[in-house]
Amino acid sequence: MKFNNITLVIAMEAEAKPVIEELNLTEDTSYCPDMPMRGWTGQFNEIQLSLVINGKDPDTNLDLIGTQAATLATDYAIRQYHPQLLINLGTAGAFGENGSEIGDVYLSRDYVVFHDRRVPIPGWDKQSIGFFEVLDTTELALKEGFKSGIVSTSNSLDMPPIDEKNIRALGGEVKEMEAAAVGWVARLHDIPMFCVKAVTDLVDSGIPTEEEFRQNLNLATGNLKGAIVKVLNYLAD
Amino acid sequence: MKFNNITLVIAMEAEAKPVIEELNLTEDTSYCPDMPMRGWTGQFNEIQLSLVINGKDPDTNLDLIGTQAATLATDYAIRQYHPQLLINLGTAGAFGENGSEIGDVYLSRDYVVFHDRRVPIPGWDKQSIGFFEVLDTTELALKEGFKSGIVSTSNSLDMPPIDEKNIRALGGEVKEMEAAAVGWVARLHDIPMFCVKAVTDLVDSGIPTEEEFRQNLNLATGNLKGAIVKVLNYLAD
Numbered sequence: 480m481k482f483n484n485i486t487l488v489i490a491m492e493a494e495a496k497p498v499i500e501e502l503n504l505t506e507d508t509s510y511c512p513d514m515p516m517r518g519w520t521g522q523f524n525e526i527q528l529s530l531v532i533n534g535k536d537p538d539t540n541l542d543l544i545g546t547q548a549a550t551l552a553t554d555y556a557i558r559q560y561h562p563q564l565l566i567n568l569g570t571a572g573a574f575g576e577n578g579s580e581i582g583d584v585y586l587s588r589d590y591v592v593f594h595d596r597r598v599p600i601p602g603w604d605k606q607s608i609g610f611f612e613v614l615d616t617t618e619l620a621l622k623e624g625f626k627s628g629i630v631s632t633s634n635s636l637d638m639p640p641i642d643e644k645n646i647r648a649l650g651g652e653v654k655e656m657e658a659a660a661v662g663w664v665a666r667l668h669d670i671p672m673f674c675v676k677a678v679t680d681l682v683d684s685g686i687p688t689e690e691e692f693r694q695n696l697n698l699a700t701g702n703l704k705g706a707i708v709k710v711l712n713y714l715a716d
Numbered sequence: 717m718k719f720n721n722i723t724l725v726i727a728m729e730a731e732a733k734p735v736i737e738e739l740n741l742t743e744d745t746s747y748c749p750d751m752p753m754r755g756w757t758g759q760f761n762e763i764q765l766s767l768v769i770n771g772k773d774p775d776t777n778l779d780l781i782g783t784q785a786a787t788l789a790t791d792y793a794i795r796q797y798h799p800q801l802l803i804n805l806g807t808a809g810a811f812g813e814n815g816s817e818i819g820d821v822y823l824s825r826d827y828v829v830f831h832d833r834r835v836p837i838p839g840w841d842k843q844s845i846g847f848f849e850v851l852d853t854t855e856l857a858l859k860e861g862f863k864s865g866i867v868s869t870s871n872s873l874d875m876p877p878i879d880e881k882n883i884r885a886l887g888g889e890v891k892e893m894e895a896a897a898v899g900w901v902a903r904l905h906d907i908p909m910f911c912v913k914a915v916t917d918l919v920d921s922g923i924p925t926e927e928e929f930r931q932n933l934n935l936a937t938g939n940l941k942g943a944i945v946k947v948l949n950y951l952a953d
Contacts (some may be wrong), residue, residue, distance in 0.1 A: 513905075514904060515904070536843050537904075538843075539839055539842075539843050541839050541840055541843055543843075544835065544840070544844075545833055545835075545844065546783070546784055547783055547784065547787045547897050547900055547901075550784045550787045550788060551787060551788075551791060551901075554788060554791075593871070595832055595870075595871055595872065596782060596871040596872060597871075597872035597873065597874050597876075598781065598782075598872065598873045598926075599873065599874060599924070599926055600873070600926045602776055602778050603778055603781065605776075606773050606775075606776050606778055606780075607781075607782065607871070607872075633832075634830070634832055634833040634834075634844070634871075635832065635833060635834035635835065635844075636834065636835045636836065636837070637834050637836060639834075639876075639877075639878040640876075640877075640878075641876040641877075641878060660784050663784055664784075664788075667751060667752070667774075668750075687836070689835075689836055689837045
């Protein structure tokens with residue numbers, strides 16, 4: 480696998496900042512200047528790199544999160560940078576019962592799914608879940624010791640019974656809030672994508688996700704920064 | 717209120733078709749030709765009209781539904797047509813216990829909300845629900861005998877306990893799958909919006925939504941067609 484033009488899609492500024500610094504990227508103010516979303520560009524070996532985030536809600540000044548913002552950020556990024564590959568980086572929850580640990584870095588496996596789009600009409604049921612294929616990164620995961628799992632997306636940080644039931648039915652191992660939207664937009668444009676997700680919380684720990692998320696955000700984003708360098712080195716070869 | 721340039725945002729082709737015919741609109745193939753979304757344009761008295769739908773999933777050939785597709789369709793429409801006002805038209809569920817009946821036409825009241833974006837962190841909780849203000853249509857509702865209610869959005873047709881709890885907490889009276897996404901994109905672009913929703917199903921009837929939806933789609937879209945003419949006549953004055 481060799482890619483010359485890659486866009487990294489990240490939701491929050493706190494997740495992106497260590498990556499931007501590590502890769503020495505420069506802000507690109509021509510990326511959708513009328514919207515909250517922000518973009519950076521740079522070079523990594525032979526790879527032309529871009530990185531976009533959702534930006535801040537204009538009223539609250541808090542990061543935009545979730546699938547609607549990720550949909551726009553991804554679509555704008557594709558139209559601006561015409562990447563050959565999209566990588567969705569971020570933090571996520573995982574299951575302790577699967578052997579996941581805080582700080583683990585996961586690559587996506589098989590496909591990304593929505594566990595909060597339930598439309599019980601034949602055809603629309605499957606379409607709503609999505610099952611958007613991700614690039615096969617088995618070799619990369621083995622080479623660099625990353626875990627791999629099915630990434631499952633919703634617009635919520637919590638996991639009520641209906642969501643837990645659906646995540647389990649879908650074989651979801653990594654729970655987060657953007658990947659399936661990035662996967663959907665990538666598929667509309669026929670661009671391969673995969674995810675790199677660092678674990679901030681164990682959704683079956685009994686501790687509220689928001690507490691674990693706050694405690695472990697620095698650890699996870701630090702691991703994400705290390706991971707993306709390994710990923711890009713692999714993709715540049 | 718007087719608007720010269722209005723975009724109608726509708727999810728499904730079956731919802732849009734009677735409106736397109738009634739308003740005698742012509743397909744505009746220059747509207748995002750690389751995407752599934754489709755657009756029509758025309759004139760209503762002094763009003764320059766456009767109408768967009770999500771279009772079909774390229775794999776299944778079923779209508780795209782839900783908030784991610786509505787996000788893109790709305791953003792593309794704003795960039796293509798530069799409307800002064802967005803109206804989100806469609807079918808919806810409502811509560812029999814509120815006196816709603818199949819076929820009722822509702823205008824949105826106060827704001828549109830997401831009942832499936834739960835982020836229990838101060839600031840993000842409210843931001844995720846949205847509370848995107850809608851245009852005040854009190855006078856129009858009175859004049860034409862429309863009902864009015866708070867429109868609440870999720871990506872699911874069903875209503876598990878967590879969703880019902882949130883809809884009730886938010887005072888949601890009209891349950892559907894696009895409005896809050898249209899409202900979010902409209903607010904990003906600082907364009908007023910409101911909703912016109914015709915009731916296909918009573919979410920507290922005990923009958924599965926998908927059954928009532930199929931049975932009542934023709935009745936509801938017929939009423940939607942009649943309603944939009946009254947709405948546009950009012951906005952043209």
